[in-house]
Amino acid sequence: xxxxxxxxxxxxxxxxxxxxxxxxxxxxxxxxxxxxxxxxxxxxxxxxxxxxxxxxxxxxxxxxxxxxxxxxxxxxxxxxxxxxxxxxxxxxxxxxxxxxxxxxxxxxxxxxxxxxxxxxxxxxxxxxxxxxxxxxxxxxxxxxxxxxxxxxxxxxxxxxxxxxxxxxxxxxxxxxxxxxxxxxxxxxxxxxxxxxxxxxxxxxxxxxxxxxxxxxxxxxxxxxxxxxxxxxxxxxxxxxxxxxxxxxxxxxxxxxxxxxxxxxxxxxxxxxxxxxxxxxxxxxxxxxxxxxxxxxxxxxxxxxxxxxxxxxxxxxxxxxxxxxxxxxxxxxxxxxxxxxxxxxxxxxxxxxxxxxxxxxxxxxxxxxxxxxxxxxxxxxxxxxxxxxxxxxxxxxxxxxxxxxxxxxxxxxxxxxxxxxxxxxxxxxxxxxxxxxxxxxxxxxxxxxxxxxxxxxxxxxxxxxxxxxxxxxxxxxxxxxxxxxxxxxxxxxxxxx
Numbered sequence: 001x002x003x004x005x006x007x008x009x010x011x012x013x014x015x016x017x018x019x020x021x022x023x024x025x026x027x028x029x030x031x032x033x034x035x036x037x038x039x040x041x042x043x044x045x046x047x048x049x050x051x052x053x054x055x056x057x058x059x060x061x062x063x064x065x066x067x068x069x070x071x072x073x074x075x076x077x078x079x080x081x082x083x084x085x086x087x088x089x090x091x092x093x094x095x096x097x098x099x100x101x102x103x104x105x106x107x108x109x110x111x112x113x114x115x116x117x118x119x120x121x122x123x124x125x126x127x128x129x130x131x132x133x134x135x136x137x138x139x140x141x142x143x144x145x146x147x148x149x150x151x152x153x154x155x156x157x158x159x160x161x162x163x164x165x166x167x168x169x170x171x172x173x174x175x176x177x178x179x180x181x182x183x184x185x186x187x188x189x190x191x192x193x194x195x196x197x198x199x200x201x202x203x204x205x206x207x208x209x210x211x212x213x214x215x216x217x218x219x220x221x222x223x224x225x226x227x228x229x230x231x232x233x234x235x236x237x238x239x240x241x242x243x244x245x246x247x248x249x250x251x252x253x254x255x256x257x258x259x260x261x262x263x264x265x266x267x268x269x270x271x272x273x274x275x276x277x278x279x280x281x282x283x284x285x286x287x288x289x290x291x292x293x294x295x296x297x298x299x300x301x302x303x304x305x306x307x308x309x310x311x312x313x314x315x316x317x318x319x320x321x322x323x324x325x326x327x328x329x330x331x332x333x334x335x336x337x338x339x340x341x342x343x344x345x346x347x348x349x350x351x352x353x354x355x356x357x358x359x360x361x362x363x364x365x366x367x368x369x370x371x372x373x374x375x376x377x378x379x380x381x382x383x384x385x386x387x388x389x390x391x392x393x394x395x396x397x398x399x400x401x402x403x404x405x406x407x408x409x410x411x412x413x414x415x416x417x418x419x420x421x422x423x424x425x426x427x428x429x430x431x432x433x434x435x436x437x438x439x440x441x442x443x444x445x446x447x448x449x450x451x452x453x454x455x456x457x458x459x460x461x462x463x464x465x466x467x468x469x470x471x472x473x474x475x476x477x478x479x480x481x482x483x484x485x486x487x488x489x490x491x492x493x494x495x496x
């Protein structure tokens with residue numbers, strides 16, 4: 001049975017943190033059972049990990065091409081693995097998949113986070129060996145210390161919401177077409193098999209259903225990703241995008257995105273990209289190069305909204321809100337970050353804590369290249385805003401961590417897109433709107449006319465600049481000397 005991901009991307013670490021991968025050149029049953037125990041305990045709620053046999057490891061990275069396993073070893077190893085699984089306490093069964101990778105035989109163990117943590121494994125494979133709890137500490141498999149054991153027992157009683165059985169839904173609520181579209185997009189070998197095996201077997205292989213045969217039910221991640229209408233099971237499973245046309249909030253347009261969460265994320269991003277984000281060009285007098293920037297860098301919006309979809313709590317009834325205001329974009333989700341992250345920690349450019357609320361959602365979004373999940377969200381947003389020369393982002397929550405708010409401020413030289421709508425209603429021409437946006441910073445007459453593509457001629461001044469002065473929308477920086485050689489024009493603050 002194939003795995004529901006792309007093997008090449010897995011081995012090269014492009015869809016999985018290196019801490020979740022352990023490579024073994026050969027077959028060492030003692031090391032393997034310790035690694036299985038550690039990934040099953042999943043102390044960080046990452047979603048478990050993968051043990052890959054037949055690939056040598058050097059400094060935590062695979063050595064390629066792989067050394068491989070002898071074909072006649074595969075059956076022997078798989079038989080021994082069955083015995084190893086019974087040595088775990090409690091019993092645990094990962095997914096075992098032989099693969100041919102770069103013309104070599106390898107064996108992949110998919111060790112998903114177990115439901116009966118903590119797990120123990122024998123410290124050695126002797127008959128009287130005592131057992132210990134193993135965890136992942138960075139990229140190493142280690143015995144848990146007392147603090148880690150206590151932490152593991154505390155989180156063991158809390159199965160992540162996305163991995164819980166949903167008793168109000170049925171396996172038939174999962175859509176085969178949605179599952180196959182996902183498998184095809186991530187280039188999983190399971191896509192070909194999905195047309196030949198029973199539907200329930202496919203769902204079991206993907207770990208999106210659980211329970212005995214007589215009471216097989218979908219888990220929440222299956223409904224969120226592969227049902228046609230997740231909002232029927234989770235009221236808050238949607239994204240509201242509201243574009244405001246004034247400062248008060250009386251005039252706005254609103255659009256709600258529902259459906260499988262990865263699709264609603266893509267649809268909402270496409271809507272924002274096509275209706276809100278725009279590139280702007282400003283000509284600089286005496287300079288051949290023009291100034292190019294975006295009112296909002298798309299990369300920052302993409303990462304911020306993907307983080308909201310990844311980290312929000314789907315048991316809450318509030319949808320994700322994307323509020324496009326005159327001077328910023330606000331992305332609001334519920335609840336706030338998990339401890340120890342608080343309002344103070346959110347002021348830092350990188351969050352060190354790696355405790356995730358939705359371990360399975362993260363895996364699926366990473367497969368689709370919609371997020372990375374390597375604690376890179378904040379740095380990527382800061383970088384995108386910096387490259388665009390926009391103000392730095394702001395991340396806030398309250399003292400009880402009830403919400404998480406990301407604020408992306410508009411580029412300081414950008415025309416106000418929402419303001420344009422109200423100005424059009426006032427009967428202003430497109431040229432007038434461009435001038436008012438450009439003159440948020442005081443400009444000389446020549447600069448203004450060059451910016452709108454005209455020569456510095458008195459007639460152009462009378463036609464395009466003077467009416468804005470007379471209507472009170474533009475003001476002079478030297479009002480008592482209108483013809484002063486250093487005269488500049490600035491948009492009045494009430495029009496900005």
